[in-house]
Amino acid sequence: MSEFTPKSICILGRQPALGLAELESLYGAEHIKTLPGAALMDIPAEEINFKRLGGTLKVARLLNILPGGSWRSAYDYLADSIPKHLQHMPAGTFTLGISVYGMDVKPKKLSADLLSLKKIIKASGRSVRIVPNKELALNSAQVLHNKLTHRGAWELLLVRSGGQTYLAQTLFVQDIEAYAGRDQARPKRDARVGMLPPKLGQILINLAAPEKSSPKRSDGKRRPIRILDPFCGTGVILQEALLVGYHVIGTDIDPRMVDYAKANIRWLFRKYPTLATQVVIEVADATAHQWPRFSCVVSEVYLGRPLKSLPEPAALKAIVSDVNTITKKFLQNLAPQLKKGQTVALAVPAWKSQNGFMHLPLLDNLTPLGYTRRSFVHAKNDELVYFREGQIVARELLILEKADR
Numbered sequence: 001m002s003e004f005t006p007k008s009i010c011i012l013g014r015q016p017a018l019g020l021a022e023l024e025s026l027y028g029a030e031h032i033k034t035l036p037g038a039a040l041m042d043i044p045a046e047e048i049n050f051k052r053l054g055g056t057l058k059v060a061r062l063l064n065i066l067p068g069g070s071w072r073s074a075y076d077y078l079a080d081s082i083p084k085h086l087q088h089m090p091a092g093t094f095t096l097g098i099s100v101y102g103m104d105v106k107p108k109k110l111s112a113d114l115l116s117l118k119k120i121i122k123a124s125g126r127s128v129r130i131v132p133n134k135e136l137a138l139n140s141a142q143v144l145h146n147k148l149t150h151r152g153a154w155e156l157l158l159v160r161s162g163g164q165t166y167l168a169q170t171l172f173v174q175d176i177e178a179y180a181g182r183d184q185a186r187p188k189r190d191a192r193v194g195m196l197p198p199k200l201g202q203i204l205i206n207l208a209a210p211e212k213s214s215p216k217r218s219d220g221k222r223r224p225i226r227i228l229d230p231f232c233g234t235g236v237i238l239q240e241a242l243l244v245g246y247h248v249i250g251t252d253i254d255p256r257m258v259d260y261a262k263a264n265i266r267w268l269f270r271k272y273p274t275l276a277t278q279v280v281i282e283v284a285d286a287t288a289h290q291w292p293r294f295s296c297v298v299s300e301v302y303l304g305r306p307l308k309s310l311p312e313p314a315a316l317k318a319i320v321s322d323v324n325t326i327t328k329k330f331l332q333n334l335a336p337q338l339k340k341g342q343t344v345a346l347a348v349p350a351w352k353s354q355n356g357f358m359h360l361p362l363l364d365n366l367t368p369l370g371y372t373r374r375s376f377v378h379a380k381n382d383e384l385v386y387f388r389e390g391q392i393v394a395r396e397l398l399i400l401e402k403a404d405r
């Protein structure tokens with residue numbers, strides 16, 4: 001086995017398991033070691049395709065591994081090393097942000113120590129502006145607005161893991177404005193079908209590992225990758241797949257949704273005129289349709305009607321049974337259209353009850369349907385449930401492969 005030499009750190013989103021599974025799917029489990037809320041990678045930060053990641057907030061280049069896990073020892077190191085490093089930086093005011101993960105220090109103490117750090121840096125002859133911390137870690141908006149990934153600025157991350165601390169410099173931070181633009185600004189939205197957040201769309205696409213689903217041909221070339229979403233709704237998955245550069249096929253049983261998806265994709269092409277990809281969007285029933293060639297399936301299936309509170313047991317049972325039947329018929333229809341190894345990445349509903357999540361019954365019986373569920377080294381399957389506090393219907397992420405029969 002080759003040695004793991006850490007090179008970068010990915011700071012993960014609110015549900016770290018989703019980000020870990022996504023990184024594992026794209027880069028391989030052997031290139032990742034988990035840290036609390038973060039992934040240590042043996043891939044250089046510049047080689048991580050940050051733009052397509054939905055579950056990672058920041059990607060940073062590893063600078064050093066400091067002995068000790070306390071803020072005090074990390075501070076002493078920074079106070080000594082920053083003035084030395086600044087000698088090699090362009091003249092002018094320098095902007096510094098510090099984000100601390102997993103360390104036992106209060107934000108107030110951190111802010112006070114950063115003022116001392118500022119004095120030390122000034123005394124070394126450099127003018128410096130320090131971004132004030134509201135929390136121990138700067139959020140994406142602070143990193144973006146203070147241009148901390150630009151020349152003349154640094155965001156330094158201190159990520160503690162047991163008795164040592166990883167020191168890293170942020171190279172990429174998630175572009176929250178671009179995400180908002182791809183979400184709220186779309187011309188056609190419909191709360192009744194439950195709008196998939198673009199980041200979750202990206203995660204699902206990456207979990208399908210489209211490149212692996214589309215092996216190279218004997219001449220070494222790869223066929224163009226085409227993503228199929230058979231429950232395309234307003235087209236969030238189609239949009240995110242197009243932005244990666246994939247071709248797409250979207251189908252939905254509801255003609256109104258098909259019109260919405262078409263309008264949204266037309267808008268996307270106006271916004272990103274260089275997208276050179278093929279799009280097919282049409283009306284079709286996912287339980288019966290035969291699709292043209294596709295590389296892999298990525299979809300948020302029918303979630304049942306939106307719920308504001310948990311219904312009475314009998315009503316909930318009817319909803320679960322209804323969704324289970326549609327999803328099962330869809331999987332039965334799809335199975336003979338798949339080749340061995342082709343992946344199907346689905347968001348399916350799970351209902352939040354007092355005793356945890358209620359899952360779709362078909363998840364316990366995938367083999368007769370012709371599928372196996374993929375598992376991950378760095379994330380447990382029961383952690384792959386996208387959920388926000390107060391929601392009733394969560395989305396369980398299910399990565400299937402056609403069984404080898």
Ligand SMILES: C[S@@+](CC[C@H](N)C(=O)[O-])C[C@H]1O[C@@H](n2cnc3c(N)ncnc32)[C@H](O)[C@@H]1O
Binds near residue numbers: 252
């Ligand atoms: C949860 S929505 C998908 C939303 C989509 N991801 C989005 O962000 O807009 C599920 C979609 O499944 C569609 N649907 C329900 N039953 C279907 C079936 N049998 N075949 C195809 N589509 C179906 C609904 O019309 C709805 O648009």
